[in-house]
Amino acid sequence: MNDEDMYTWPSPLGVSETVDLIVATLAHVGAKVFAVIDQQAEARAVGLDMQALTLILFGNPRAGTPLMQADPTCAFDLPLKLLVHAHDDGRARVQMLRAETFVSRYDVPANAAGVFTGAAALLESALLKAPRAP
Template identity: 35%
Template sequence: MFDLETRPSPYGHAETVARVEREIEQRGATVYSRVDHARNAADAGLQMPPTVVLTFGNPRGGTLVMLEAPEAAYLLPLHVLIREHEGQTLVQYRRPDLFAADFGIQDQTVAPLQVIDDIVAAAVRT
């Protein structure tokens, strides 16, 4: 298991998802996909708490990482998990500096991906 950074959100699940998406777009990145696991579970006749994974990125940052370590493409684009747990909305993600260490990527190469910290912090700020 790998470590996930976890930040509680003072907002409900749907509002937190919208805030994260807005912060991503305001920073010049693109949301590539939105996987609604709870909706998919409901479609299969199952129930689970609200759980959405957003994948996003910007080729200007991600490409340099993949050129330095092609295997890092497995972890890109970046992912943010927004889920409800015991009535609390949580925003979780893997810090790019941690996966950079796994692949031996230089700090300056992965630096543009660190924007994920700013995105999440702004999204959960009151």
């Protein structure tokens, strides 16, 4: 996947604080958080080491179900996924699939992009308003 296929936002916070901020933001707007997977913890559990990396699966079944009804294979990219990982400066970077990439992959209506663009706007706003880490 190319960088242009992903939204990418810097976070002023570390990975765990960014994950907490995102989960709280999603809960505030009524989005469902299906899973929060701490990949670093999973690696450590089998004796491996990696930088902090967390995957958040979230969405709204009212928005996603019609898309999967139109093209069941789009379930590969639904629910929506956010990758929160450590950047070289110790702060987090947040990434999510771009709306245009999703629409180009599946036989879904063009307005399906709104599911992604709405989530992207919400997340970008939350990250911009986040308190700066000391």
